[in-house]
Amino acid sequence: MTNLTSVRVVVLGSKNVGKTAVIVRFLTQRYIGEYRSNTDWLYKHNVTCDETASEVEILDISRWSDDCLPIDEVQSADACVVIYSICDRESFNRAQDCLNIIHRLKAPQYIPVVLLGNKRDLELGRQVSFEDGNELSTQYGCDFSEVSAAGNYAGVNEAFYSLIRQVRTSRHQRSLPRQRKRSIMTVSKVLGAMFGKNSHKDTRKNKQTPCSL
Numbered sequence: 001m002t003n004l005t006s007v008r009v010v011v012l013g014s015k016n017v018g019k020t021a022v023i024v025r026f027l028t029q030r031y032i033g034e035y036r037s038n039t040d041w042l043y044k045h046n047v048t049c050d051e052t053a054s055e056v057e058i059l060d061i062s063r064w065s066d067d068c069l070p071i072d073e074v075q076s077a078d079a080c081v082v083i084y085s086i087c088d089r090e091s092f093n094r095a096q097d098c099l100n101i102i103h104r105l106k107a108p109q110y111i112p113v114v115l116l117g118n119k120r121d122l123e124l125g126r127q128v129s130f131e132d133g134n135e136l137s138t139q140y141g142c143d144f145s146e147v148s149a150a151g152n153y154a155g156v157n158e159a160f161y162s163l164i165r166q167v168r169t170s171r172h173q174r175s176l177p178r179q180r181k182r183s184i185m186t187v188s189k190v191l192g193a194m195f196g197k198n199s200h201k202d203t204r205k206n207k208q209t210p211c212s213l
């Protein structure tokens with residue numbers, strides 16, 4: 001009997017930013033130009049990450065408005081992907097709304113989130129700088145990268161694998177006995193005291209607590 005852990009990922013973002021293209025790129029390694037819109041799709045796929053298989057469910061939410069937020073979908077998610085197009089400033093503003101919604105619906109619980117600036121191949125049409133994306137991700141304590149579903153799959157894959165790893169790690173930590181958890185915190189405190197909290201140059205790995213807005 002198979003006993004795969006399941007990971008539920010919700011993908012949010014404006015229309016036309018490439019949500020479906022990114023998901024299909026991750027699941028099939030292919031890029032298909034056009035997709036039927038106006039429907040929410042649920043993809044189920046067995047994904048092997050670090051030699052461990054998981055059943056990954058990816059919900060592509062294509063329609064939602066301020067009057068009809070995907071509350072149940074976000075609340076039941078283990079991880080979220082928020083996508084904007086680097087060629088569409090409005091979609092970047094919408095991405096900020098999405099991060100806000102996730103933060104409101106999930107707090108104080110921690111949920112792994114990645115912010116993706118898609119369509120990196122369309123550099124000439126860029127309206128959102130890398131720095132803007134990075135700053136927004138810092139503000140909300142999530143990972144960030146710019147990708148191109150059309151261009152290649154490496155960045156897209158890495159974003160999803162990173163989420164799967166984070167979900168596994170946080171589940172593992174929740175399952176540890178309390179005594180063990182306490183000793184892990186003690187070790188990290190000792191390390192913090194020895195090296196200082198800000199000793200790492202790359203703070204992105206440590207982002208977990210979104211700031212209050």
Ligand SMILES: Nc1nc2c(ncn2[C@@H]2O[C@H](COP(=O)(O)OP(=O)(O)OP(=O)(O)O)[C@@H](O)[C@H]2O)c(=O)[nH]1
Nearest residue numbers: 015016017018019020021033037062119148149150
């Ligand atoms: N150049 C370029 N085009 C892309 C990329 N990703 C998606 N597209 C195109 O952008 C358009 C929208 O892609 P979709 O994947 O349907 O976007 P979506 O966000 O799922 O759209 P909705 O379902 O309407 O919400 C399509 O014409 C894609 O071919 C990319 O990385 N580069």
